[in-house]
Amino acid sequence: MSLRIGIDVGGTNTDAVLLDAEARVLAWTKTPTTEDPVEGIRGALAAVVPADPDEVGSVALGTTHALNALLRRSGLGRVAVLRLAGPASRSVPPFAGWPAALRSAIEAGATIVDGGVEIDGRTHPLDRDRIRIAIEAARGAHAVAITGPFSLQDPSQEREAGALVREILGEGVGVSLGHEVGGLGLLERENAAIVNAALGSVARRVSEALGRALADLGLRATPYLTQNDGTMMSIERAVALPVLTVGSGPSNSIRGAAALTGLTEALVIDVGGTSTDVGAIAGGFPRESAAGIDLGGVRTNFRMPDVISVATGGGTVIEPGGVLGVDSVGHRLTTRALVFGGDTPTLSDAAVAAGRASMCQPSLLGERSWSAALAEAERRVADALDRMKVARGDVPVIVVGGGSVILPEDLPGASHVHRPERFDVANAVGAAIGLVSGEADHVADVGEGRRDGAIEACVSDARSRAVAAGAAAGTVDVVWVDEIPLAYMDRPISRIRAKVAGPPRS
């Protein structure tokens, strides 16, 4: 049971690795991503599964399915929105500021009912009659998204309304509660809950595909999905909280790069076919972005890895005159690039011509070279690298990803460039080594000796979330605790956040 499998489904490739208990890569594969998730996942799994499938304790899947569904507006469920806040917040109705096309693909009604929690802990009575009417009117929707003010501090009203949905509409309708998916900020949390509700069926489809692939290959390992913060959660939880998986791609690469090099503080460059992501590993976890996250044009506020993307990858097209463009041949690299017998010069061709890589048929390039395009690619990546630095001076840099051959040995601003063996499947390694995490976000009274208790309550809440997500109880460690004091209060009140993580239950 000591072996672990990680799978990363990207836009271009599906990668998988088999790791031993020391995180050494025993087997790996890289195959083109398929339209049908079952087929792609099963194919990648089959290539790495050991002779005795019972040796595998866990299979973790990172996938862009949910993100793509949102960006393409396909396979989304229809969502009724219930906000428990009135009369507050009536000035900004649900779905305000959404792109019209996405809104019309998702919206199945929106109601603001009286209720809500205040920062000082007071609650306003819920208008249950209006809630019942709104829920009756939501018949036919796939899911209901429920959000109230300060629900991170007191989620009882969201839970009560959620229970009413189940009572009236039955278990077949999804329920997405704001406090489970979002952070502070009512509108952003509500948006996260709506997107989460809309992704329910996509998440079910992916988890069923994973379950079926495991069964087909005789694997009895525990399945997990990886999430935005570089940790993973159980399948049941992933089906309930799919929005937490939309940013897992970059996080898996960052965690994998760290695992392959043993570094816990470094910048990570992941070069793909279309783009390059630059992220940071801090204390062994991906550094998170403080800014609001734009998801398909919708402003949300759950935390995502802090990543800068530049439109430069192995498939980036070199335009006539040797000028580097921003478009990529993407997954058609193996038919369109010159070294593969195609007609389009790409950065991969330039890398081969410069002797940085050898692939397919270098002779097809003849005497041509594209040094200006390579220099421009290097400049773009070095600029992103510099933006991600938190202090002056050179820092260790880890380069991973299939397209990373386009980069030179050294990079400006790097104290050392690490290129781990199996750099091309770092994302799958990152998935395989995932810990199970939990986070809590409280607003609490910290006056007169209450501070320690408030922090402990927040950490304890995060721990129980981690255990609910599949962590082994008793092995969950604190990753960070953060406290921000609030102004304009009659007593000391702080926003306290905690994140904990631990290995999965085996």
Add this chain to the structure above:
Amino acid sequence: MRLDDTNLEAYARGCAILGTGGGGDTHAALLAARAGVDEHGPVAVVSLDDLPDDALVLPVAGWGAPTVGIEKLESGEEGDALRLAAERWFGRQVGAIMVGEIGGGNGVTPVGWAARMGLPLTDADAMGRAFPEGDMASMHVLGVPAAPAFFADERGNVVTATPLDAVWLERIARHLVIAFGGAVAGADHVMQARVARSATVRHTLPLALAIGEALDADGIEGVLSVTGGLRLITGKVTDVVRRTTGGFARGEVTVEGTGHDAGRTAVIHVQNENLLATEGDRTLASVPDLITLTDETTGDAVPTERVRYGQRVVVLGMPCAPVWRTPAGLRVAGPERFGYPGPWTPVEGTGS
């Protein structure tokens, strides 16, 4: 000038630039203003010169902690509740609503209120920027009484107070903010248009719109030409220190120069707003002049709570309204008021 769906976003971007890092979130305020304008039609922005001498002008603003403001959003009825309270007190109708603080979300929220009330906004405000305290208003400097003051929450609670001056107003408001759960809408320094013409910071709403439109057309250069401001430094945020004392979010942001500014290092001192920019012993700009960090790529203002390591920023220094450069104005909102050494020097004399 009128504010409608076509120019509200530009206006809000301009308010964010005038917010000097504070003044509250403009995002939710913009959504609320849009909803108000969509439902009730555009808002006319009128010059004080075009109002009758005795027209009653009602300056409005939200009080409270930004953290509460993003959870407990307005019902939209607060402005009307303030208007009704004022009309009951004065026994006559309010002629125009005035933005109390043009900087940040407080510059945007009253647009939605005015739309719902069907009243025009004056093209003036009380600050020309954002300030952390209620007495930092031009009407206070110029001797307009603070009383009567009106407060309204989203549920229909209304409080009328008659503070002796703007300092008492600030004390009373702080306690009301707590009683109402961290946020409350207020109106004070109510005056006739005749008085407002000389007691307010004029033409700041058209300025905010012009800033937003210039930002759209010409980026940061456009903002500088509209405001008469300077680039204090262009560079990268290399250090952010935050702490909360006395109800203020204090801190320092270090910006290391890049490009033409390579080798230079500036420090921005923050107390809710950006108040002082220094380079070594030299002052680059100081409150009451405006200091705003803008995103090097988009030109958008970066609020103090969103500043992070590694961000590429252009730090703008912009001259404040003339009222703040008078001895009385500097006593209320000069560097010494915030605990920084004086004397104050104008940004156009100190800038790089």
